[in-house]
Amino acid sequence: MSSKKWLFVGIFGLFSLSLAMAAPPAVHPTTGEPLVITCFRGTPTAIDGDLSDWNLDAMTPAVLNTMEQLHSGQASWTGPADCSAEFYVLWDDEKIYMAVIVKDDKLSMNKTDGNIWNADCVEIFFSTTNAVAGHDEHYQYGFNANNQTWNWCNMDTAGQSAIDYLQVVSTRTADGYICEASIEYGRMLSLDFSAGNAIGFHPVIDDTDNGDRELQMTWTGREAHDQSLGYGHLILSPDPAIPPELSRYPVPEQGAVDVPTDTVLSWSPGKFAASHDVYFGTVFDDVNDATRADPKGVLLSQGQTATTYDPPGALDYGQTYYWRVDEVNGAPDFTIFKGDVWSFTAEPIGYPVENIIATTNGASEEGSGPEKTIDGSGLDAADRHSAAATDMWLADAPEGEALYIQYEFDRLYKLHEMLVWNYNVQFEMILGFGLKDVTVQYSEDGENWMVLGDVEFARGVSMAGYAANTVVDLGGIAARYVRLTVKSGWGMLGQFGLSEVRFLFVPVQAREPRPADGAAEVDLDTLLSWRAARDAASHEVYFGSNPDELSLVGSVAQAAFAPDALLFGSTYYWRIDAVGDDVWTGNLWSFSTQAYRVIEGFESYTDDIDAGEAIFDTWLDGWVNNTGSTVGYLETPFAEQTVVYGGRQSMPLQYDNTASPFYSEAERTFGAPQDWTSNGADSLSLYFRGNGTNAPQMLYVAIEDSAGQTATVSYGDPEAVLATEWQQWRIPYTDLAGVNLSRVQTMYIGLGNRSAPTAGGAGTVYIDDIGYGRPAAAD
Known part of the structure; x- marks a missing residue:
């Protein structure tokens, strides 16, 4: 950072410029440390008040346990045993989960509905990361050990209501209580629960020993709603909560199915591992219980240094495997950390053909056409069939012809098996509508047919819960059509039917x-x-x-x-x-x-000034080039993190053309000349927008090559920088004639007239996602 900017920060550092923009997290009122915790990915087995399915040792909680965190009731607080709490959080694709462990020497929950705050109660605030006054930018939820819930503040609705998307189950402990809760974060419409994002977070505990609330303890030590200096932050992590010493990120991932039979296992090692013990087998208990002393035949590799393992031979089709990787420390202790047991299931021999058309030459009963045999009607999740006639095919044979039902697939398949559920109504054992003797034919083109052979179909069982009881080996035939011609049924009534058929194919195509x-x-x-x-x-x-x-x-x-x-x-x-x-x-x-490859997305910049990673350390502004520009903000975060086109950051460029030199410019010089001409590139692209309060000024881009040749192009409409919606500016290379775009050295982005400056106005424009490439051709 330039000395001038340091001086400016020193003078104005006491003034908060974060109002209505992303603010840094609040700090602990005792230690001064930022209030930031990681919200790991994970889903508790059940919301039941039992935290044994939470890996708490791998998580850092938000802790409320000091006198300085009391907003009210200091005189009545006798210490952490009187009232304190730890807040743990997880998240998945739908919900955020909270495990709240409260110490409370006397429970009192004598309030209901929106008044539960006035007794023993947990309050949770989720918010923007802005520092704002009032109740405008947060959601406030509450629950207690009686499993009562309430929503007081809501950025999207009026709040002050009971809700059905907050679930809580509590248990009493010897020194307090535990609340396990989940909330559907999709209901918090104004917050973006995406990996890598920060969400404002403020946990609160209310306590009374009798009657009305006697004290309130908050993470920041401020009044629960006070967001004027920011809340703490939850950082939404894509990682699971795993102790650092354990192995993690298994490949295949936990619970994977359809895993290739030649798969190679891999994982990420624990932080301290010098070697790894790999356990692998088909019985969970063996893999879970085995040790070096008692390997149970599943310790297949001991003390290996590689983080991959290739199981011997090909895996068995359809087999479920279990595996575990123990991490082993180096000298002198060689401590072994037992890993979690992971599982996966190898690919099946055959896969169901999905796109099928069924036809017949018979006269089908209304509502019981041949499509009933391939549409899954009547099958439950366990592939057991019903006994309802409307779930089955039933037809009369055509006069003078043998009845058939024919199946056409969407392409040629190498067929493995056909599973058959025969006709299965309640009185099938008397009626005998099910097929018995059947000739199986197949064809690649629907014209030239070959006979696979004659097959007898087993009879239906005349009750619901019927599993397929005929398997026809199709022997790997190549077919797009299969025809079943009826030779006889199980009865003598002249009608014939089936419940369901399923064709399995061998995946011989990529x-x-x-x-x-x-x-x-x-x-x-x-x-x-x-x-x-x-x-x-x-x-x-x-x-x-x-x-x-x-x-x-x-x-x-x-x-x-x-x-x-x-x-x-x-x-x-x-x-x-x-x-x-x-x-x-x-x-x-x-x-x-x-269409465009990113030259600059502004994502790599941090708030680490000492490391030179701030946005204004790369994009130099008026503090260095003596124009009227200021890149970034004077307080962290230095880059813009709310007004963003793509990713999580953009460049705020403040301009002031009211004084000499009457133009404002940010510049970036590349460490090595850049080639922007590859892969058919013919233009530059950048996105920009204003904040609605700017003075109109012409936006321009200048490109300088390694030989010092420069070309400048203006957007053409000075009013464009007033718009509060993102606009894409595509700059054809023909507008940058004279510059060697395969040797780009410096890029300038400015406002005003670079070649003939004249006095103008001031304002802010945001820049994001600069790239080079070529737009897709119009259809």
Whole structure:
């Protein structure tokens, strides 16, 4: 930071410039430390007042236990045993969870509804990170050990109501009580619960021994609603709450299914680990209980230094595996830290065919057409079928012909098995409508048919809860059509039916493309990858910009391919053909590349001045270049964190053209010349907006190359900087003629007239997401 800016901060540092903008967290009234805790990812097994499913040792709570944290009732407080609390928090995709451990030597909850604050009560405030007065920017919830709840303040509604999205279950302890609570944070519409974000947080405890509230203890020591100096912060972490000494982040992830049979296990090590013991098996208790002294046949690797493990041989299809990684310290103690047991399930032999059309040559009962055999009607979550006739197919055979039901798939499949649920109404054992002897035929094109053979279908059981009791081995046939021709049924009434059939296929085609099919804004350096086709010796890669004219660009043994340089703003198509004993043509996939690559997103800047990481240490302003500009703020956070186009930060650029030199400019000089011409780039892009109180001034960009050649371009409308909505400014390279854009040295962003300055106004403009590239062609 320049000495001038240091001087300015020194003079005005006592004045709060954070009002109505992101503010730093409040500090502890005793220690002066910032009130910040990490909110880890996690979901308690149940909201039941039992915290044994919380990994509390891995979490740092918000603690309320000092005299200085008492907003009221100092005279009546006798110490932490009288009233104190620890607040732990977790979050997942839907809820934020709170575990509140309260010490209270005498419980009294004699108030109800909106008055529960006036007795023993827990209050939680979630807020913006602004420092504001009043009740405008926070949500206030309360609950107590009687499981009463209330919402007093709400930024989106009037508040002052009972709510159904706050759940709390409490238990009494020898020295107080525990409240375990959850709240659907999607109901807090004005807050962004996304990983990496900070949420204002203020926990509060109310206490009385008898009658009305006698004391209030808050995290900040200020009155519960007092947000004028900011609240504490919750930092929403993407990480789980795990003690630092333990292994973490298993791959495959905990509970994963459909895991390839050749998978290699990996994990992130504990903080102190020198080596790792890997336990792996198919029985949970064996993996959980095994030790070095009693390995139970599942300690497959001891003392290894690598953080990967390749299980011997291929995994068994459909098998669930359990594994554990113990972290082992180095000398002299060689302490072993037992890891959690993780599990995953290997891929099945066959997968259900999903897109099927069922037809028949028979006359079906109304509401009981052939589609009933493939639409899942009548099946429960355990694949058990009902006994309701409306969930089944029933048809009369055509006169003079054998009845058939035919299935058409969306493409050619290598078929593994067919599961059959036969007709299953209550009196099926008497009626005998179910199919008995059936001829199975198949075809690749619907015209040329081959006979697989004759099969007998087992009879339905005439009651609900019916599991498939016929499995037809399809032997890996290649088919797009399967026809079941009825030779006989289990009765003599001339009608025939089925409940459900399911076809399983072997995945001999490439699948799970990355980038995903239809993905947008794909990085230009992306590597094409996919899940390998089963039993494929190699994969042929077809790629191009025309879906009707794809070129063979490579043949690879692995399931990945690096394409030649991609162009900005373009759509590409690709296909992977699996080559083994046969060639299985893959599906057509597509993706679109990013229009612009970020030059500057303003995300890397911090508030660490000593390390030179503040935004104004890179983007120099009037303190250095003697123009009327000021980059960033004079108090932390230095970058803008509320008015943002993308990510979490933007650059606030304050301009003052009322005095000489009558223009304001921020500049960034790159450590090495930048090449902005690759991958078909033809323009620059940046986003800007004002704050509604600016004076109009012309926004401009100037680019200087390593040879000192400069080109300047103006936006063209000085009123544009007044708009309070983000605007994209695309600058064609033709407007920057004379500058070598493959050797860019310095970028300038300014307001006013750089070449012919004249007196103007003052204001603030925000800049975000500067990039180079090429916009996508219009459809």
